[in-house]
Amino acid sequence: MPEVAVAPSSVASALARATSTLATTSDTPRLDVELLLAFVLGTERAQLILDSRRELDPSEVTQFDALVARRAAYEPVAYIVGRKAFRRITLAVDPRVLxxxxxxxxxxEVGLSLPARASVVDVGTGSGAVALALKDERPDLSVWATDVSSDALAVARENGVRLRLGVEFVQADLLSGVDRSFDAVLANLPYVAAGDELPPDVARYEPAGALFAGDDGLDVIRRLIRAAGDTPLVALEVGFDQAQAVAGLLAEARTNSIEILRDLAGHERVVVGRR
Ligand SMILES: C[S@@+](CC[C@H](N)C(=O)[O-])C[C@H]1O[C@@H](n2cnc3c(N)ncnc32)[C@H](O)[C@@H]1O
Structure with a gap:
């Protein structure tokens, strides 16, 4: 086979070319290609600006083009590079976890408001994101985490070991078999309604068990509100149009006060019930 010559390219021109390749498949093409090239070069994104005139060697160009082609087929950048930043920590992620x-x-942030040495459980922990970020910022808390998926829990446990954060991980359907009570329950469980259309990046690559929850998307949340019983604080992440319905469910469960927190896009995103 004759060798195909790879055209020389500077950092700046490789980024410009790849950004236009991803223009139709990604909402954030420039950010994506910067993360991918930084990964190939084993550097930080910010360094790419300082190195913009640096010539890439042919193997770097070949590797970068292959990753851009994966992204053009909708594979999320976080799965391609195998990591995602979340608050102060970086989590290893792969298609076993959202x-x-x-x-x-x-x-x-809700967890940060808990009193000293409170106990808290992150239900449906996935990569361990909420539990591990909270333990990182509040080492005094006693932090537990559950997931029904053994695959997800393996990822979460590996993150816990690598980050040296003492979170107790348990495989469980919500809180079943977790034979103790907590001061707070935090949960980002599946909340997509069956049949809802999702962007191709999500639908093709992220685990279905992390996404869908029955006809109105609230099947799992409804069960957790029952399972949480008398827990003093329950905070639930919800879909952009579900907060009022979930506030109603918490009110039916005899919660004394309900607060709804908005995300940066202005959507009602987290419903907090306190007893
Ligand atoms: C939307 S993902 C969120 C993952 C993680 N909390 C995050 O925010 O990145 C939902 C997670 O809940 C888990 N899950 C779904 N049903 C569950 C159940 N009945 N009990 C425990 N975990 C469940 C899924 O396996 C998945 O890891």
Whole structure:
């Protein structure tokens, strides 16, 4: 086979070319290509600006083009590079777990308001994002985390070990078999209604068990509100149009006060019930 010559390219021109390749498949093409090239070069995104005139060697160009082609087929950047930043920590992620979203940081903020040495459980922990970020920022808390998926829990446990954060991970359907009570329950559980259309990045790559929850998307949340019983604080992440319905469910469960927190896009995103 004759070798195909790879055209030389500077950092700046490789980024410009790849950004236009991703213009139709990604909402954030420039950010995506910067993350991918930084990954190939083993550097930080910010360094790319300082190195913009640097010539890439042919193997770097080949590797970068292959990653851009994966992104053009809708594979999320976080799965391609195998990591995602969340608050102060970086989590390893792969298709066994949902990629942690910025709006989920609100759940961590609710956890930060807990009194010293309180106990808290992150139900449906996925990569371990909420539990591990909270333990990182509040080492005094006793933090537990559950997930029904053994695959997800393996990822979460590995993150816990790598980050050296002492979170107790348990495989469980919500809180069943977790034989103790908590001062707070935090949860970002599946809340997509069956049949809802999702962007191709999500639908094709992220685990269905992390997304769908019955006809109105509230099946799992309804069960958790029952399972949480008398827990003094329950905070639930919800879909952009579900907060009022979930506030109603918490009110039926004899919650004394209900607060709704908005995400940066202005959507009602987290419903907090306190007894
Ligand atoms: C939307 S993902 C969120 C993951 C993580 N909390 C985050 O915010 O990145 C929902 C997670 O809940 C888990 N899950 C779904 N049903 C569950 C159940 N009945 N009990 C425990 N975990 C469940 C899924 O396996 C998945 O990891």
């Amino acid at each position: 990629i942690p979203r910025p709006e989920t940081e609100l759940l961590v």
